[in-house]
Amino acid sequence: AALAVFLxxxxxxxxxxxxxxxxxxxxxxxxxQAAAARQMAQQFDRELTYRLFALEQSAGKxxxxxxxxxxxxxxxxxxxxxLSHLFTGSVQVVDINGVSIANNPYTAARIGVVFRYEVDxxxxxxxxxxxxxxxxxxxxxxxxxxxxxxxxIRDDADQVIGAIGGAIDLGQPNFFDAVAxxxxxxxxxxxxxxx
Numbered sequence: 072a073a074l075a076v077f078l079x080x081x082x083x084x085x086x087x088x089x090x091x092x093x094x095x096x097x098x099x100x101x102x103x104q105a106a107a108a109r110q111m112a113q114q115f116d117r118e119l120t121y122r123l124f125a126l127e128q129s130a131g132k133x134x135x136x137x138x139x140x141x142x143x144x145x146x147x148x149x150x151x152x153x154l155s156h157l158f159t160g161s162v163q164v165v166d167i168n169g170v171s172i173a174n175n176p177y178t179a180a181r182i183g184v185v186f187r188y189e190v191d192x193x194x195x196x197x198x199x200x201x202x203x204x205x206x207x208x209x210x211x212x213x214x215x216x217x218x219x220x221x222x223x224i225r226d227d228a229d230q231v232i233g234a235i236g237g238a239i240d241l242g243q244p245n246f247f248d249a250v251a252x253x254x255x256x257x258x259x260x261x262x263x264x265x266x
Contacts, residue, residue, distance in 0.1 A: 127222050132147070133147070135227075160239060169185050184211065
């Protein structure tokens, strides 16, 4: 009987230790996953913030005069290689009505398109006057998935007179490739979801 009680106690102690170790390992793995996801999110936040900053710098150079002269605006837009590098889809300038008046790379099919109602990011920039990252969508021209980022263009009186936006084409190399290339452990993966 004493041997049976001893073996039962040993078995209970072993089971409890095993359960505690499993719980601790699960918590460590969960913490590591959360830290890795947090680090990836911070990297994306930095990349998106940098792109919005580049758009804001460009918007600051566009005034009423350029908005009233689309050919000159087109030339200015084409002389911004940084924007072309940061936005693998395209860069669009729209007037206060959301109508595209210049783009880079130049695509005649985009001129005259009303983006205000087609792309939520333009509506926010024009209606609320704030920079934003829009909902993922399919390009109206190329049919590929993209993420729009848009900032308002203001005049000297701080009135919104248009918007400039850049599209990150997810079908071309971009900073989101880290998600596709990255993994967590042997079977874990990352996923980015819209709000």
